Amino acid sequence: MAQRIAVIDYGMGNLRSVAKAVEHVTAPGDEVLVTDDPTLILNSDRVVFPGQGAARDCMAAISDHHLNRAILDAAQSKPFLGICMGQQVLMEFSEENGGTELLGLYPGRVRHFPGGKSADGTMLKIPHMGWNQVIPTHDHPLWAGIEPGSRFYFVHSYYVDPSESGLTAATTEFGVSFASAVSDKSLFAVQFHPEKSADDGLRLLKNFVNWNVSS
Template structure:
């Protein structure tokens, strides 16, 4: 059956790359729409919520596009994939700029990497940028066909620290062990960029498109 997938456009995020990657894995009759229209988000079958940049700017952009409620409703009701900042803003607050209020879907804070040195003594540069291993914490349909410890592409200086540890779907090490994927019910959100993560990233997007919630 044909389905519609919305990539939410609030003026921030790598929208072109995300949309192209999703278009690459959908069925021939499926529709991928990049939009900031709350009604289109309400009417679609699946939602991808990407983002990048600063948390305060991101929240301002979401508000300017009148998307707060549309995003929260979709995150509660539809197959929903958050990417990078689209994961972080689901929590309550970020340490950025002395404290930035987020959407508050999940209790917890977005924290800045402490830096320091890695297990081999290498200096850890912030932002965390490049390929790193993702270790699933539990089975999930979005990990289907992806080997544990596969590498995905990251670009970020902050990481999510949810209060409910049962939300953690995968972890990654970068000076600290952080939640690189979280999820519950119909929602799955990742810190890395599947659209930049070669075959495993495309496999994750394929799994999302086919996810039976």
């Protein structure tokens, strides 16, 4: 059965590459719609929530597009995939920009990387940019066909620190061990960019497109 997948457009994400990657893994007849219309978002079968930029700018853009309620409702009612800032803004508070209130769907903070040295003594450059391993903490349909420890592409200076450890779906090491993926019921959100992560990134997107949440 054909489905509509909404990619949320609030002016702060690499929407074209995300939408193209999702289109690449959909079945014939599926529609990928880039939109800032709350009604279209809530009437879609699945929702992808990408984002880039600073926390304060992202929250201002979400508010300017009148998307706060639609994002929260979609995240709790249908298969929902957050990417990069689309993961971070689900938390309560970010240290970025001197402190920024976020959407508050989940308890937790977004923290700045401490920098310093890695376990092997090399200096850690911030932002965390490039390929790094992602270690799932438990089985999940979106990890199907992806080997534990597979490498995904990251670009960020802040990381999610959920208050509830059960939210963490994967961890990554960069000076600290941080939650590179979170999951809850019909929601899955990642700090890395699946649209920039070659075959494993496309596999994760395909798993999301085919995710039967009720199973």
